[in-house]
Amino acid sequence: MHTYLYTDATLATLHKADTYGLIENGVLAISGDTIVYAGPRHGLPRDLTIQGEQSLNGRLITPGLIDCHTHLIYGGSRANEFEMRLNGVSYEEISRSGAGITSTVAATRVASDSDLLKTALKRLDRLLADGVTTVEVKSGYGLDHDTEIRILRTARQLSKERPVNIITTFLGAHAVPIGLDADEYIDSICIPTLKAAAAENLVDMVDGFCENIAFTREQIERVFKTAQKLGLPVKIHAEQLSLMGGAELACQYAALSADHLEHINDAGMDAMKAAGTVAVLLPGAYFFLKETKCPPIDGFRLRKIPIALATDSNPGSSPMTSLLLAMNMGATLFNLTPLECLQGATLHAAKALGLKGIGQLVSGARADFAIWDVSHPAELTYRIGDAPLFRRIFGGVEC
Structure with missing residues (x-):
């Protein structure tokens, strides 16, 4: 299946305890409704068939x-x-x-x-x-x-x-x-x-x-x-x-x-x-x-x-x-x-909620994530009455 890339992003993967799992200049790759890669650009698997990509210019991606x-x-x-x-x-x-x-x-x-x-x-x-x-x-x-x-x-x-x-x-x-x-x-x-x-x-x-x-x-x-x-x-x-x-x-x-x-x-x-x-x-x-x-x-x-x-x-x-x-x-x-x-x-x-496969940006997780007009995840808690959402992605589809 074809893969779509979100590039030039800061990823808060939350893949380990007690850390944001931040990856700067990262790439999030999705195929259909599934994340197939979340990591630095240089680690992107070479066997992916890239359908298209979008540069996020340093914006933050978190799980939905x-x-x-x-x-x-x-x-x-x-x-x-x-x-x-x-x-x-x-x-x-x-x-x-x-x-x-x-x-x-x-x-x-x-x-x-x-x-x-x-x-x-x-x-x-x-x-x-x-x-x-x-x-x-x-x-x-x-x-x-x-x-x-x-x-x-x-x-x-x-x-x-x-x-x-x-x-x-x-x-x-x-x-x-x-x-x-x-x-x-x-x-x-x-x-x-x-x-x-x-x-x-x-x-x-x-x-x-x-x-x-x-x-x-x-x-x-x-x-x-x-x-x-x-x-x-x-x-x-x-x-x-x-x-x-x-x-x-x-x-x-x-x-x-x-x-x-x-x-x-x-x-x-x-x-x-x-x-x-x-x-x-x-x-x-x-x-x-x-x-x-x-x-x-x-x-x-x-x-x-x-x-x-x-x-x-x-x-x-x-x-x-x-x-x-x-x-x-x-x-x-x-x-x-x-x-x-x-x-x-x-x-x-x-x-x-007893749910698996969401809440993290990891390979195999469902492609539910949010793209934010901020560069660091602490901004999301710091702001009051502000929703700096750039895009919401649900099942791989931009909403």
């Missing part, structure tokens, strides 16, 4: 960014709750009053499929403008059979409307619907809906919110046992507002990731290390809710637990649609290095 935790599909707005918080009402108080997630649930249930798709595409387009090529999208704003299924179908539709890889996550265990007991909801609605969604091939993985305003470990475990029987990997919202041991529970089921983690303890981190579970940090929610307890970054580093970053794009606690901004927040709020931030939005984000 990966947003591994979003809630893109929902109806309505929660700007009024933002105002309430600024007037002194806590996030927990808002949630317990019947607002919070349940208000978005009400708006989502009455939204048409076309409206859900239209608004989600607007949010998705903003992510794509940041060089994102893979996005995880959760359900969880339906909390009934029909709406949860509609959300997941809409998520599948996103990849038909835009050149992007969409990973779907069932988050039926997101909140307790008004008028139902938590156990009743889990057993009579959440689990049956999960089974139906899996039968329709709408689910790639399963999530749950283990928190004092959501579900207990025992309730989440019932969902995870069902996921295990269905052959679906799990991840978890855990230790965001309190320590409930959700991360430890998820690790018993070989969770791909545990997300938030501001209140995780040593036992939870030890369990994550043993299970190979990625720590997904969500600085947008930390910032928006004015939290003060940071995730234990040094504990993750000490144990060499991979750290990923994501937008947590959602209407209530992180109405953010910029992964580059999440990277900047990861540095300024959590003291991550620019290298950790880039790895967190590429290589480690891919691991958090």
Whole structure:
């Protein structure tokens, strides 16, 4: 097959731990939707049939960014709750009053499929403008059979409307619907809906919110046992507002990731290390809710637990649609290095979704990458409110 070259570029290959893997005056060669070479010009294999090439004049190439935790599909707005918080009402108080997630649930249930798709595409387009090529999208704003299924179908539709890889996550265990007991909801609605969604091939993985305003470990475990029987990997919202041991529970089921983690303890981190579970940090929610307890970054580093970053794009606690901004927040709020931030939005984000063959610029990887109008990868974390994207390449095709 013919090969196309991107030349005169700085490559951030991320092919080794603890380094950008920078190659100056590098060449990225693609054949179809696959990278066949990433390295210095002098190492380019001579047996390639070159179809064409493009000089990038020193621009930076990174793997396509990966947003591994979003809630893109929902109806309505929660700007009024933002105002309430600024007037002194806590996030927990808002949630317990019947607002919070349940208000978005009400708006989502009455939204048409076309409206859900239209608004989600607007949010998705903003992510794509940041060089994102893979996005995880959760359900969880339906909390009934029909709406949860509609959300997941809409998520599948996103990849038909835009050149992007969409990973779907069932988050039926997101909140307790008004008028139902938590156990009743889990057993009579959440689990049956999960089974139906899996039968329709709408689910790639399963999530749950283990928190004092959501579900207990025992309730989440019932969902995870069902996921295990269905052959679906799990991840978890855990230790965001309190320590409930959700991360430890998820690790018993070989969770791909545990997300938030501001209140995780040593036992939870030890369990994550043993299970190979990625720590997904969500600085947008930390910032928006004015939290003060940071995730234990040094504990993750000490144990060499991979750290990923994501937008947590959602209407209530992180109405953010910029992964580059999440990277900047990861540095300024959590003291991550620019290298950790880039790895967190590429290589480690891919691991958090159980994906191989993306997140690095290496031979054999899928040709999902971003070309930037900068010369060094630290620029991507350093800038605020700036998306210096030159080109986004998805499956070898310029978008």
